[in-house]
Amino acid sequence: MRKNYIFGALFVIAGLLIAIGPKTIFAVCNSDGEMTMKCFYVAQTELAIGIAIAILGVVLAILKDSAAQITASIALALNGIITILIPDVLIGVCKSAHMHCNAVTRPALNILGALVIVLAAIGIVLFREKDSKVNE
Amino acid sequence: MTVHLEIKNLRKDYKRGETVFSAVKDVNLEVNGGDFISVVGHSGSGKSTLLNLIAGLLLPTSGEILLDGESAIISSDDKASRLRNTVIGHIPQGQSLLSNLTVFDNVRLPFYLSEREGDPSAQVHELLTGLGIGSLAGSYPNSLSGGEARRVAIARALINKPAILLADEPTSDLDAENTDEIMLLFKRIAKEGTAVIMVTHDQRTLNAVDRSYTMEDGVLSNHSV
Amino acid sequence: MSNKPLTIWQLAVANIKRKPLRTAGLIIIVALVAFVLFAGGILSVSLKNGLESMKERLGADLLVVPVGYDEGVEGIIVKGEPAYFYFDKSVETELEKVEGVKSVSSQFYLTSLNQDCCSVPVQFIGFDPETDFSIQPWISEVYSKDIKDGELIIGSDITADENNRLKFFGEEYTVAAKLEETGTGLDQAVYANMNTLVHLFGAAKEKGLTFIDTIDPESSVSSVLVRLEDGYDLDEVTHNIRASSDGLQVIKTKSMVTGIADDLDGLVSVIYVFAALFLVVVLIMLVIVFSVTANERKKEFATLRALGASGKKLARLVITEALLICGIGGSAGTIVSAVIVLSFSTYIGDRLGLPYLQPGIAGVFGIALLALAVSLGLGPLGSAYTAGRLNRREVYLTMREGE
Numbered sequence A: 001m002r003k004n005y006i007f008g009a010l011f012v013i014a015g016l017l018i019a020i021g022p023k024t025i026f027a028v029c030n031s032d033g034e035m036t037m038k039c040f041y042v043a044q045t046e047l048a049i050g051i052a053i054a055i056l057g058v059v060l061a062i063l064k065d066s067a068a069q070i071t072a073s074i075a076l077a078l079n080g081i082i083t084i085l086i087p088d089v090l091i092g093v094c095k096s097a098h099m100h101c102n103a104v105t106r107p108a109l110n111i112l113g114a115l116v117i118v119l120a121a122i123g124i125v126l127f128r129e130k131d132s133k134v135n136e
Numbered sequence B: 001m002t003v004h005l006e007i008k009n010l011r012k013d014y015k016r017g018e019t020v021f022s023a024v025k026d027v028n029l030e031v032n033g034g035d036f037i038s039v040v041g042h043s044g045s046g047k048s049t050l051l052n053l054i055a056g057l058l059l060p061t062s063g064e065i066l067l068d069g070e071s072a073i074i075s076s077d078d079k080a081s082r083l084r085n086t087v088i089g090h091i092p093q094g095q096s097l098l099s100n101l102t103v104f105d106n107v108r109l110p111f112y113l114s115e116r117e118g119d120p121s122a123q124v125h126e127l128l129t130g131l132g133i134g135s136l137a138g139s140y141p142n143s144l145s146g147g148e149a150r151r152v153a154i155a156r157a158l159i160n161k162p163a164i165l166l167a168d169e170p171t172s173d174l175d176a177e178n179t180d181e182i183m184l185l186f187k188r189i190a191k192e193g194t195a196v197i198m199v200t201h202d203q204r205t206l207n208a209v210d211r212s213y214t215m216e217d218g219v220l221s222n223h224s225v
Numbered sequence C: 001m002s003n004k005p006l007t008i009w010q011l012a013v014a015n016i017k018r019k020p021l022r023t024a025g026l027i028i029i030v031a032l033v034a035f036v037l038f039a040g041g042i043l044s045v046s047l048k049n050g051l052e053s054m055k056e057r058l059g060a061d062l063l064v065v066p067v068g069y070d071e072g073v074e075g076i077i078v079k080g081e082p083a084y085f086y087f088d089k090s091v092e093t094e095l096e097k098v099e100g101v102k103s104v105s106s107q108f109y110l111t112s113l114n115q116d117c118c119s120v121p122v123q124f125i126g127f128d129p130e131t132d133f134s135i136q137p138w139i140s141e142v143y144s145k146d147i148k149d150g151e152l153i154i155g156s157d158i159t160a161d162e163n164n165r166l167k168f169f170g171e172e173y174t175v176a177a178k179l180e181e182t183g184t185g186l187d188q189a190v191y192a193n194m195n196t197l198v199h200l201f202g203a204a205k206e207k208g209l210t211f212i213d214t215i216d217p218e219s220s221v222s223s224v225l226v227r228l229e230d231g232y233d234l235d236e237v238t239h240n241i242r243a244s245s246d247g248l249q250v251i252k253t254k255s256m257v258t259g260i261a262d263d264l265d266g267l268v269s270v271i272y273v274f275a276a277l278f279l280v281v282v283l284i285m286l287v288i289v290f291s292v293t294a295n296e297r298k299k300e301f302a303t304l305r306a307l308g309a310s311g312k313k314l315a316r317l318v319i320t321e322a323l324l325i326c327g328i329g330g331s332a333g334t335i336v337s338a339v340i341v342l343s344f345s346t347y348i349g350d351r352l353g354l355p356y357l358q359p360g361i362a363g364v365f366g367i368a369l370l371a372l373a374v375s376l377g378l379g380p381l382g383s384a385y386t387a388g389r390l391n392r393r394e395v396y397l398t399m400r401e402g403e
Helices: A003-023 A038-062 A066-090 A100-135 B047-054 B077-087 B103-113 B121-130 B146-158 B176-191 B203-208 C008-017 C020-058 C070-079 C090-097 C136-142 C194-206 C234-244 C253-296 C298-306 C311-343 C345-352 C361-391
Strands: B004-016 B019-032 B036-040 B062-067 B088-091 B164-168 B195-200 B211-216 B219-223 C062-066 C101-111 C123-127 C151-154 C165-168 C171-178 C189-193 C223-228 C248-252
Touching (some): A038 A066, A066 A100, B019 B195, B036 B203, B047 B195, B077 B103, B077 C311, C008 C311, C020 C070, C062 C070, C062 C234, C062 C253, C223 C234, C248 C253, C253 C298, C253 C311, C311 C345
Parallel strands (some): B036 B211, B164 B195, C123 C189
Antiparallel strands (some): C062 C248, C151 C189
């Protein structure tokens, strides 16, 4: 089925952006000096979450059983939620509204996280539809 | 009560540059419900123009078309379309099914082109089953064979129980077996009271019809079978 | 198989569904239009709001600063770039005597350090509660009591801790109130009375801010705000001030505003011209695409005619298809644009380097509706030509012989 290839590819792209983005495209603020900033840890944690999302995307593309596809989608949605919670609640970013991590990294992660959640939700619906068709 | 269609001195002129050219020249024709007639001619002879005139898709230059004694030449497009939708079943030339719709939707489509009450679904299934293609209701046209597609087009032409059935080259691209079956079908439809007017250049159909006419350069002439 | 009546709407849905590539292409193009319209709308309105709010905020006719620091003070007001500079307090009393000056009030600037590395330096602005006419009107909107010594008023971009306190140079201060957003650099400033500022100054010195060693905060100020007597001309008073003493730079707030307004007009007209050009190009493209597709679909339309569809119905079918495509594209583009533009508003404002004040929810909704309406309007406009041709009798309606 082509559907889960497309979804898998989208999750891999989103996952890689979440993983590498906070260190490159929408980088967190520089941490020079001895104190390490919150955003540095945000970037580190998102690296792990992003890689997990990318791997789950590959898994989703390979999986053929629709129950397994739905499970992978649920896992992806949860990872999407964590992606958002890290800069917003769990770790947080620099207080100043104009610092790069607050003005750029945080919204970028929010959007990517939301994208992962929305895609996963659409995926769950589509994979379930396929399932019910088989059962008919 | 069956229909009585009378065509008197019907003429359709086209201008090509300076010269006027008549696609249909002073045609006279009378068809009654139950008749199965054919108009034979080469392409370009004016036979399709004649069908389009009868269907009200074209307005004649002069002449009369009388349907049960009343003029069927209507200048309002809306009214002409409604008349066509209710009185005439049309089987256009070639592959005429709408490729974006299923067989089921193709057949019931004419029902919804005028204001009507009710649900034609049962009728659609009945028609399709009667034509031996009941199982194809959910298929899309591109998966049908030529003979199947032609049957769907016939079912679609019959959905509004028309008084006149117009068929434009209904057997083109069909093998002998399919051609015979469709001729039998038209005979049956005619027997039930519909006037069937078929335009064709297929000689194989000639012995199926009640009367046959020849069309050449816009002139219709009687032609005994 | 659905038994739902086969309406024009259903027919249109089936048609666009069964041509996924063409439909997706058109939807993306219309989505781009909606994206540009919404983003352009928000941008231009935010810039205009920012300028208005800066005009209101300044409150003074003239700003007097030490020579060479006109850019410094503009940086503070427009871009939120912290700066400090001082001259002698006596300037204030001298300016009061200048002909045409109605009232003066001095301000004292200071910046904080990058104390922990997660914060940017903050601009402190000290004002004299006795004479101030530029800051207190705004404080009174959010805080009705007098500002006591040691209390801070913060701009909308500054965040206090949970206990409503902020720590500077090793000491904690109470935040009395937060000002409303202005979209200017002043959102990143912290305000206090002169006594508090003198205290902060001392603490900064202790923390080793050596560059201010030679300054005595009791006898120094950074800028003097001037209001004119009615009937006096700006240029005239500026001239009078220049004549009265040396080493002063006089900034007309009006020309600061008009300078920004000029920049802004250029930017906004670029946005408008780009959006308009884009709109026209897309409209022309849609007209062409719809008419080319109609040519390809001649047979389909002729069949519909033969089955009893009027020309009007065909026109409605084509317009409905166009509306569906533009509706989906317009909504998608507006939503994506809203997510991106609203999320990154701080960054956009910073990059533009101009006062940027986003409209409220109602304003955002208004712009979204407008973007949606225009992109939806592309449907009927783009397909009108084709629909008109289909509605004409005899042109499209017959399948030619031999076809």
